[in-house]
């Protein structure tokens with residue numbers, strides 16, 4: 001298999017990756033046949049997976065505009081993935097010129113591609129780090145250059161926590177990040193769940209098994225389990241809801257039933 005210029009030497013391009021599978025769902029071009037094959041296998045069980053991803057991106061953009069409207073000028077997007085249409089820095093800097101954005105991912109392809117994409121943008125950068133090691137992440141010089149933790153930050157954990165198993169203490173990592181943030185900071189979060197998926201859970205499990213096979217298990221959590229990530233935050237209205245229900249900017253249209261899979265919410269630190 002030929003290695004394109006954007007794929008760092010360090011990665012094994014014969015093994016599917018979560019960020020490249022996601023890129024494929026969203027119609028991107030930074031994926032290999034192994035990624036497309038895994039995506040197609042998941043879609044045999046959940047043909048509407050791309051609709052879930054589109055609803056996720058649309059929520060993220062609304063939440064970033066909301067944060068900018070609340071006066072937030074610093075954005076920390078953890079598990080940011082491969083840049084695609086309507087990235088956080090484009091939305092944030094479109095709303096607030098000079099807004100500072102730091103992307104974090106542990107996937108070398110996502111980091112390399114983000115770096116290339118951000119060339120020339122002095123107010124945005126990318127850090128290779130792991131959500132499971134929040135202290136190391138926050139101590140990164142690239143993060144410290146742009147983000148002042150003494151002022152409010154919008155922390156995005158969008159479609160990442162369902163890749164962190166309970167054994168790796170996702171609740172502890174989220175709490176550690178919360179404690180590092182200044183009052184008035186926002187947590188912007190989405191998470192996969194069997195709740196809301198328009199097919200029986202047994203069928204959805206087929207798609208979840210594909211992620212198990214590629215050794216990146218997808219952890220489906222209940223609404224109550226997802227709500228626990230907001231401990232120490234006051235929920236912003238309308239609370240933790242299916243993605244299209246979070247502050248829609250236009251009158252409800254004919255949303256695909258898959259868009260209502262999983263949950264989205266925004267919390268504010270007191």
Ligand SMILES: C[S@@+](CC[C@H](N)C(=O)[O-])C[C@H]1O[C@@H](n2cnc3c(N)ncnc32)[C@H](O)[C@@H]1O
Pocket residue numbers: 018019022056057060078079080081082104105106107110129130131132157158159160163164
């Ligand atoms: C489904 S993508 C979501 C991308 C983007 N946040 C969005 O919602 O459009 C999940 C991303 O999280 C990253 N990721 C998963 N576990 C991670 C971890 N422990 N630390 C950092 N990044 C992680 C993956 O590499 C992938 O790029």
